[in-house]
Amino acid sequence: xxxxxxxxxxxxxxxxxxxxxxxxxxxxxxxxxxxxxxxxxxxxxxxxxxxxxxxxxxxxxxxxxxxxxxxxxxxxxxxxxxxxxxxxxxxxxxxxxxxxxxxxxxxxxxxxxxxxxxxxxxxxxxxxxxxxxxxxxxxxxxxxxxxxxxxxxxxxxxxxxxxxxxxxxxxxxxxxxxxxxxxxxxxxxxxxxxxxxxxxxxxxxxxxxxxxxxxxxxxxxxxxxxxxxxxxxxxxxxxxxxxxxxxxxxxxxxxxxxxxxxxxxxxxxxxxxxxxxxxxxxxxxxxxxxxxxxxxxxxxxxxxxxxxxxxxxxxxxxxxxxxxxxxxxxxxxxxxxxxxxxxxxxxxxxxxxxxxxxxxxxxx
Numbered sequence: 001x002x003x004x005x006x007x008x009x010x011x012x013x014x015x016x017x018x019x020x021x022x023x024x025x026x027x028x029x030x031x032x033x034x035x036x037x038x039x040x041x042x043x044x045x046x047x048x049x050x051x052x053x054x055x056x057x058x059x060x061x062x063x064x065x066x067x068x069x070x071x072x073x074x075x076x077x078x079x080x081x082x083x084x085x086x087x088x089x090x091x092x093x094x095x096x097x098x099x100x101x102x103x104x105x106x107x108x109x110x111x112x113x114x115x116x117x118x119x120x121x122x123x124x125x126x127x128x129x130x131x132x133x134x135x136x137x138x139x140x141x142x143x144x145x146x147x148x149x150x151x152x153x154x155x156x157x158x159x160x161x162x163x164x165x166x167x168x169x170x171x172x173x174x175x176x177x178x179x180x181x182x183x184x185x186x187x188x189x190x191x192x193x194x195x196x197x198x199x200x201x202x203x204x205x206x207x208x209x210x211x212x213x214x215x216x217x218x219x220x221x222x223x224x225x226x227x228x229x230x231x232x233x234x235x236x237x238x239x240x241x242x243x244x245x246x247x248x249x250x251x252x253x254x255x256x257x258x259x260x261x262x263x264x265x266x267x268x269x270x271x272x273x274x275x276x277x278x279x280x281x282x283x284x285x286x287x288x289x290x291x292x293x294x295x296x297x298x299x300x301x302x303x304x305x306x307x308x309x310x311x312x313x314x315x316x317x318x319x320x321x322x323x324x325x326x327x328x329x330x331x332x333x334x335x336x337x338x339x340x341x342x343x344x345x346x347x348x349x350x351x352x353x354x355x356x357x358x359x360x361x362x363x364x
Contacts, residue, residue, distance in 0.1 A: 002216040006357045007209045010199040016356050019364035021243070022199060024152040025352050028159040028345045029191035031150050035128070035163035036183040038146040044126055044164075045181070047171035052124070053096035054082045055174070056089065057165070060111050062154065064102040066238070067161035069231030070340055071100075071169065076227070080174060089114035095122030100168050102161035104154060106133025115139045128164040155242040158235065158344055159190060179334060189328065189338045190345055196327075197349045208349035211295075214320055215240070216354060218293035220248040221266070222347075223256040225307040228340045229297040236297075236347035243351040245360045253296065257312035265292045270318040298323040299339040301330050322346070 006012050013022065039045075057068040068085045075083055084090065088110055089099060099118045103111055112134040118125050125143035129135045136145055146164050148157070163183055170178035179186055197208035204210065222237055224230030230252040237250035249262065257263065269291050296319045298304035304323050309315045328338045355361035 002213075002354070002357050003359075004213060004216070004357065007203050007212065007353060013199045013353075013356055016359075016363070017361070019153065019361070021153055021156075021352050021361055022349070022356070024156050025345075025349045026194040026198070027150050027152060027156075028194060028341075028348075029187040029189075031152070031157070031159035032163045032183050032187040032190060034149040035146060035160045036167060036181060036187075038149065039126075039144075039164055039167035040181060042126075042144040042146050044144050044146070044167045045171050047098065047124060047126075047168065048173065050098070050124065050172060052081055052098040052172065053094070054084055054098075055079075055172070056084045056086065056093065056097055056099045056118075056123075058089065058099060058101040058111065058114055059085050059087055060101070060103050060105075060108060062102075062104055063158040063161040063235075066158055066231060066235035066344065067102055067165050069234060070162060070228060070337075071165045073227040073231050073340075074337060075169070075174060081172075089117045089123075093118050093121045093123050097123045098168070098172065099123050099125045100165055101125070102128040102157075102164060103135055104130070104148070104157045106130040106135055108135055111135050112138040115143060119143055126164065126168045128161060155239060156348060158348070159341070162341065177334065179337075185334060186338060186341055189342055192327065193342045193345045194349075197346065208346050209353055211320075211322075211346065211350040212353040212357065215246070215293055215295075215350065216357070217290055219290045220246065221256060221262060221292055221294045222248055222250040223253040223294065223296055224251070225253050225296055225298045225304045225311070226300045226336075227252070228299045228336055229343070232299070232340050232343045232347070233297050235344050236295075236351075239348050239351040240354070243348075243361060244354040244358060246351075246354065253308050254311050257314070262292060266294055266316060266318070270316070294319040296321045296323075297343055299336040299343070301335070 059065045115138040119142040127143040128146045131147045222233035224233040233250040237248040240246040240248045
């Protein structure tokens with residue numbers, strides 16, 4: 001059960017958070033800066049002028065799946081080279097291809113095999129991984145290795161994965177408007193989000209706490225109104241499972257609109273209590289499933305309600321909408337990317353708050 005009084009008590013939160021998970025979640029901006037510096041030292045920029053036959057994004061457990069989704073959405077269907085997202089290096093890999101991989105698990109044997117195959121075939125490999133272990137050893141001397149410099153608990157390393165991927169896309173010239181090499185604008189946006197979400201702020205002033213309270217005792221439905229937001233929604237579902245033990249549905253809003261049972265549950269929730277429910281059949285409500293809570297995520301310029309109406313033919317007035325145009329104003333350069341990173345960070349911190357308030361996060 002949620003102890004909502006904890007979220008208004010910074011000292012109680014600090015006493016529970018003996019592992020420093022909240023502090024780690026606030027390092028997103030620092031992770032971006034350190035990864036950008038690491039990519040520069042690993043000479044990722046030397047890929048400039050190389051137009052690969054294919055860009056291969058290896059999707060491993062953890063943050064790499066979200067990073068791959070965000071990078072693919074940024075490139076879009078008009079990407080100048082084929083983009084392949086796969087769990088392991090394809091058999092056709094060769095010297096004309098570029099492979100990007102990220103992991104927080106130094107002993108991922110399947111990834112180690114993938115890296116070894118890619119370097120043996122002569123592919124260019126950008127590897128974001130710990131320096132010790134089979135994964136780094138597989139690419140020793142041949143992969144551009146970007147080591148983590150800021151240790152974080154499992155599930156909080158997305159900023160590093162994303163920064164290394166963005167550095168690679170910049171070097172390859174695949175983005176129309178790449179970030180500057182230091183990625184200061186992205187890091188600054190994440191620092192500002194961390195400030196908004198700090199434990200000392202009351203829930204009504206803290207967007208992550210507010211979101212945690214809205215999702216508590218519900219089944220979250222995280223639906224993106226654009227491709228980039230859908231990738232972030234998938235990350236949010238993973239964050240909730242990792243830090244709060246909450247099972248969430250995530251995806252694109254058009255896919256969600258086709259899930260008829262969920263849509264019926266949303267409509268029932270919007271209309272109020274079920275008048276046909278027999279309280280004597282289950283007086284304690286122990287067999288009831290948690291009510292659903294729809295959260296629409298958006299990173300584009302258009303109003304997400306209008307986008308949802310256009311894409312699905314209907315709207316959900318009761319939905320929570322996460323469209324950070326106040327934090328990243330319309331017309332801002334790199335707005336969609338900044339909003340996506342900001343929302344991913346907010347979902348991370350909200351999941352940590354929820355995990356602490358429900359005692360799901362165990363003491364260190």
